[in-house]
Amino acid sequence: MQMYSPYSQYSLGETRPRPRPRPKNRWPVSVARSCVRCGKEFCLFTTIHGFNHIAVPGRHWTERVLWVCLTVGAIWGAIGVSLGQWQRYNENPTVVTLEKDFRTWMFNMPAITVCSKDRVDPKKLEKTITKYWGVNQLDAKYEYYSQFVSTVANSDLFHLQEYETYKNDESLNVDLYQLAVDVMPEFLVKPSWVHGLDIKWTPTMTELGACYVTNSVAIADTAIV
Template identity: 45%
Template sequence: MNTRYPPHHENQPKMKTKCMSSVTKPIISFSRDFCKETSMHGFIHITAPRRHWVERLLWIVVTALCVWGALDVALGQLQRYNESPTVVTLEKDFRSWDFYLPALTLCFNNRVDNKKLPAVVKKYFEVDPSDDQYQYYVRLVKAIANSDILHLEGFQEFGDLETSVDMFGVAVDIMPDYVIKTKSSDDISYPWIPVMTEAGVCHTTNCLAVADVAVGPVRPNATADWPGSCAYASLSCFIITDIPANGRFYIHSPYDVMDLSVGWTDIRLTLVRTTELSVMESRCGAGVKDLSPSRRGCSYMDEPRLSGRKVHSTNTCRLACSSQLAKDLCNCVPFYYFYDDGPPCTPKGMWCLAKNAHILLKNDERKCACVPQCMDSSYKEMTIEEQVWKNPPFNQHGSIKYSVQAPQTRYTREIVFHFQDLVGKTGWSVS
């Protein structure tokens, strides 16, 4: 039985061939004309007359490799322009510099005002001094106020207490009203701002990164003169603080908050301490701030990378990692990180954190990826002198003086790959 297909089936291969021919012929013709007329090296040899087909093939391969190489170099230059146009240099033209005084954070050893205890216990626990449970809640208030994230042993007595307690409010309301006096070589005002840290309620000055950690509203002009600075030619550059009670001093960058894991200085009544510091600063050159954070490889303080934060700093980022670790360990956020979302810790939750203090200290060996700061200062102690005054009236206070040695080097982030460099190098690679 013979099967005959309709006529249109026999015409399909011919129609496909004709369509392909109508598409390829103009392309081949255009390519031939381009190779004959272009001044670009190599192309003319592909279509030149009296060439062996092997030679044409070699010229096609060589030309393709050259085009690929030029494109690869051009794309590499474009990637460098987009991702890494800056470099950190070591600057040594120190005679014209101004440098910054350190930020100071003072944490008193006793953060409980005994006169405020009845009112605070009544406010948060509705218990009067005549109540049998009064002393129990007094001990709880003291455990809250005098604790820090690495020393939570005071919550052992309250390890079974699951009652929700506004620990942030307790710590703030019970703190003593200390008067801290400060004087500096630049004669500007250094008010002390109460802040919540991993060491509890402390006081800080000359610090610009207080917006997230301040326990109350900060006056608009409170930080207007900060950070305090000195010129290289200054005869002295110092900041002196008199304290009314024993405490710990933390020195840190004016663009960052304190780090509990970094060394501190104990200061007590009768002690007069003088410490000389060295400083290494990081600055930025012209035009760097106009780049995006990803291109310049750092962030300024007014470019917060965490949701709900007002400032960016290295330790602000680290605190966010610690807060997340606390949530992972005990399903709650301790009051030191009051600005973070999550269920606040009860006394039972704080005791849970106490049992995991060794993990909190090392951040559970987790890597906390934080973007570097564009503006930063790092301080190191060089020399220390101490003197003890045992006779009144000098034994009623202590003081500490920080003198900063003028730096002779600093890091500066500069743009080394501008748009003009991109155009020039791309043109060179193509030519």
């Protein structure tokens, strides 16, 4: 009779190989890594303010923790406000409104500034040239002074290069502000107001040149008298 022994296939002095250990279940680690990777990509590419500072490279860990706390606090506050509004709506969905007749409202008239496209009145042009330089339409230099007056009256802060033509003429050393006002056309539009205010247009100098203004608190500083 032959007996079988499990150790008969190994000689003396040899050890039996140990069975390979079964691999541990690593799915929680894989899930955690996937969540971290997805969260990092979300923080880097989202347009929501604050998330980008959490995952952007080059930040100190304390700054990342600070932004995590701020972001969590903001989300918690938004959820709290939303739930509070939802609870209020469920408990008392009545909307309270205040009605008032707008026709009885009392408020001040706004300031108005009007700038004409052509700021030279042909009827005032000849009188103004005669006043400053003593020439009339028959004089040879009348056209020269006429162009200068048009340049002054229609100039603004963004188009001052035309003054280069006249920079060496000493006869043009006059009050340019007053010159622009002297040729301004009369503004005949009269606005109305429910409270019956007396509207008066006042010449003023703005970045767009000589204009008319009314009911402005800055008239005392910008008006051309």
